[in-house]
Amino acid sequence: MPLLLECARVRGPEYLTQMWHFMCDALIKSIGTEPDSDVLSEIMHSFAKCIELMGDGCLNNEHFEELGGILKGKLEEHFKNQELRQAKRQDEDYDEQVEESLQDEDENDVYILTKVSDILHSVFSSYKEKVLPWFEQLLQLIVQLICPNRPWADRQWGLCIFDDVVEHCSPSSFKYAEYFLRPMVQSLGDTSPEVRQAAAYGVGVMAQYGGESYRPFCTEAIPMLVRVIQVADSRSKENVNATENCISAVGKVMRFRPECVNVNEILPHWLSWLPLNEDKEEAVHTFDFLCDLIESNNPIVLGPDNANLPKIFLIIADGVANESVKSEDACRIRLANVIRQVQAVNESCYQGDDSVLKSLVEIADTAPKYLRPNLEATLQLCLKLCADTNLTNMQRQLALEVIVTLSETAAAMLRKHTAIVAQSVPQMLAMMVDLEDDDEWAMADELEDDDFDSNAVAGESALDRIACGLGGKIILPMIKQHIMQMLQNPDWKYRHAGLMALSAIGEGCHQQMEAILQEIVSFVLLFCSDPHPRVRYAACNAIGQMATDFAPTFQKKFHDKVISALLQTMEDQSNPRVQAHAAAALINFTEDCPKSLLIPYLDSLVQHLHVIMVAKLQELIQKGTKLVLEQVVTSIASVADTAEEKFVPYYDLFMPSLKHIVENAVQKELRLLRGKTIECISLIGLAVGKEKFMPDASAVMQLLLKTQTDFNDLEDDDPQISYMISAWARMCKILGKEFQQYLPVVMGPLMKTASIKPEVALLDTQDMENISEDDGWEFVNLGDQQSFGIKTAGLEEKATACQMLVCYAKELKEGFVEYTEQVVKLMVPLLKFYFHDDILFVEI
Known part of the structure; x- marks a missing residue:
């Protein structure tokens, strides 16, 4: 019916009025005679919508008289039906099935009551205070609905009707205040959230529309509204609507009746809600x-x-x-x-x-x-x-x-503003140029973490993320020319920034850069001979990153040029930091290099690595410097891991020196070197196989066992821990069943690491200022100035430990049976460990 009236409106007001007169009588008559409650509720809903659409004047005196009698009859019938149902509950035949039937009847009755409320809402909103004399025939019945002994649904809809009276008929509504005001204020503390919601809405419209007469009641209601809001479970699913109406009501009192409340006192609380x-x-x-x-x-x-x-x-x-x-x-x-x-x-x-x-x-x-x-x-x-x-x-x-x-x-949104993105790219590059000259940089043996607050790090990170976010189609054309100009700049800072920028965009611009990789690599390799050590460092960085981002294509196409350039750069004895970074780039290259491509270079690689290792071992003994040695040891491990059995001829060249490092590098500052050397030995052992490794196996196991015996004395952040756990697993693969004898020694620390529980916290903005991500914390923004933080330090070790347990079980089979029960007890709860994917996958 409302839709038909909307259509009729197109034909003009006269046609619309004719159509409505034709409908109105039929609708009112149907409301009074329709026996089916479902059909009746639809008719009443339609009639209410039609009144809203037609507005003031759509009902004449006869309509009002007939409608008033019908609504009065519906309300009286509602009360009568409730009494009959209550009587049936006292009957001797009353049981659960009867109660189920009575509840269905009650729901139907309440639904009709909601439609009575809908019709009254439409009448009040259309006719305002003019309709109050007509309403008086229903007044006592509505008052009866809000009596404290009535069911909550009666009280809810009774209050809703009086809410409409206040909202649409004020200030004239106050003449009925004696009937509803006290129950409405008291209902703010009702046990039913639906009743509280209706009462809170009523207080809000009192403040907004009621006028001066309602002022004392607004003042009285404020403390009760605040109590509802501040209850512990006020935001639970069943309470939230009542609570939000209370918050809104407090706002309306402050906005429309500020004299009723201490606004300065309440306002900060209101904002927090x-x-x-x-x-x-x-x-x-x-x-x-x-x-x-x-x-x-x-x-x-x-x-x-x-x-x-x-x-x-x-x-x-x-x-x-x-x-x-x-x-x-x-x-x-x-x-x-x-x-x-x-x-x-x-x-x-x-x-x-x-x-x-x-x-x-x-x-x-x-x-x-x-x-x-x-x-x-x-x-x-x-x-x-x-x-x-x-x-x-x-x-x-x-x-x-x-x-x-x-x-x-919002990448799609930002792509529509490419002009601004294009302007932001030079800003990122300019930040990357913001470097300080440091004469001691190239000789530094202790590498502190990058200054995460520096413009250079921020610019590089931004470039990496925006390339991944918007993609290479957009970013590479914007940045390519800038990088080329920077690489030709006489100031080393620009050349350094240009090379670091190439490193940063590789992942996001993968497809576009791969098409011009030949040009990029040829250009980058030139800077391995740059006069400035920090530019050579950046060139190594770019090579290492491309070796990862474009593997194995990068290795297949450029193995000859890259290996030669990196080995030459690793000979830079006067700049250890550059030397170390060249070794790090070599690690990236060999990790993803096909074995067949690496074998022809083995002699040259091994010769260079051995010479540097021997020289740096002497420097460690004489000067205590270790940075290059740490990277070279890892390079040897990576080469052996890729070469596998082809590394056998070089085994005896390295193993004595490596065992010497593990045996003697016991100082705290050498923990990382010792850990990497333990990793190197185990990877070489795995590469060359049991037969070649067995003569040294016993000595290596004793070194590992000595370290393991001191395991409980190691600090939680000792880098040796993760290396040790992985090394034991490799030794298990090498020795097979013979490894079972060592399980009592290795399982304790392994279970301890696998049982690490991450530290979590819910922090506000002020708390976060005292905690840095550099301290091993990562944060997820929850909004409302709160963040969920998890201390990720130890999670990688936990994941590794879980993987090692799987390795032991797989290799030792029945030899691992003694530990299955305690491992199961550890693993099953981790099926719900969502902080680290690797841990979850291990359990699955």
Whole structure:
């Protein structure tokens, strides 16, 4: 029927009125006579919609008289049916089946009651206070619905009807206040959340529409509303709608009746309760009030020095992400204007405040689509801030982070703004040039972690992520010419940055770079002979990264040129750090190199590696330097691992020196070297096979056993632990059944490592400032200025240990039976270990 009226409207008001008169009498008559409750409810729903559509004047006196009698009859019938059902519950034949039938009847009755409420809602919203005299014939019946002894559904719908009276018929509604006001306020503490929701909505409309007469009741209701909101389970599924109506009601009292409450005291609490996610209608009212407060620069909402802006950003982002505010809502336009206003406040960056930028990053991460209407302005602002060297490094990096985050969370959206992306790429490269001259850099033996706060690291990371986010089709054409110019710059910092940029974009631009790999590799290899050691270091970095990103194509096409260049660079005795990085690049190359390609180079590789190892071992003894030796040992391991049995002729060249290192490198500062050497020995043993390795097996096992005996004395972060666990597994593969005798020694530490429990925490923004990701923590943003943190230190070791247990069981079979029960007890709970995929896969 409502749809037919919508269609009739096209023919003009006269036709629409004729159509309605034809429908109206039939609808009212049907409401009074239809026996089927399902059909009746549909007719009543349709009639209510028609009244809303037609508005004031659609019902004449005869209609009202007939409708009033019918609705009165429906309410009286409702009460009568409830009494009959209650009597049946006292009958001697009453049982569960009877109760089931009675509950069905009760649900039907309540459903009809909701339709009575719908019709009254439409009448009140259309006729306002003019309809109150007509309503009086129903008043006592509605009052009866909200009596404390009535079922919760009666109380809920009775309050809903009085909510409409207040909302649409005030201030005249106050003449009925004696009937509903006290029950409504008291119902804020009702055990039924549906009743609390109706009562809370009523308080909100009292404040918004009721007028001066309702003021004392608004004041009285505030503490009760706050109590409902602050109950521990107020946000549970069954309570959340009532709670959100209470939050909205508090907001309406502050907005429309500020004299009823201490706004300065309540406002900070109200802000902490936002956003509303379930009740979409009340969310719009709440956001409107929030806009009022922000647009008026309310100091309590904005906070000292705009400290609350991050919270406001998150509230808005959350509301949009949950579709609490629709795109067609007028409120959406106001919120967009507020964002612009806050963006203007972003100039606070120039006063050293980066809180707004941090919030913008969070919006880009959690609700990027909300930025769509203002994306151009947002990107331009971030670009401007990123380029401004007067700002702090952190502020510039945060501005860049907004763009980069959008490339990950809203790539399709950002691809429509390629001009700005193209402007951001030089900014990333400029950051990568921000390096300091350090005469001691090339000689450093202790490598500290990269300065994660530095512009160079931030720029490189941003380039890597934006390439992965937007893809090589977009990024490579934007950056290629810039890199070529940087590589020809006389300033070493630009050449270094250009090579590091090539390393960074390889994964994201894989397909596009692979097509021109010949050109890239030829150019990069030239820089292995660059006059500046840090450029040579960057060239090794690029080679190592390409060896990983483009394997095995890279190895197949460029093995001759790459191996030669890396071996030559490894001879750079005067720059140990470059030497070490060349060895690291060689590791990357050999790890993914087909065995057949590596064999022709074995003599040359082994000769170079042995010469360097001997020289660096002497340097370790004389000077205590170890950096190059650590990488060379790993290079030897990688070559042996790939060459397998072809490494047999070189076994005796390396094994004595390697055993010497394990036996004598006992100082704390040599733990990493010792661990890598243990790995190298076990990989060589596995490569050459049991027959060749057996003469040394006993001595090696004794060295390992000595280390294992001291296992409990090792610190938790001792790098030897993971190397030891893997080495035992390889020894198990080499020795087979003969390894069973060592299980009592190795299983204890192995089970201890496999049982590591990660440290987790729920942190707010302030807490996170005291914890760095450099400390082994990783974070997931949960919104509302909270993050879930997990300390990942130890997880890789846990995964390795679990894999080793599988290895022992597989190799030793029945020889492992003694440990199966305790391993099963460890493994089964890990089926729910979601913090590390490798651990989960091992258990499965």
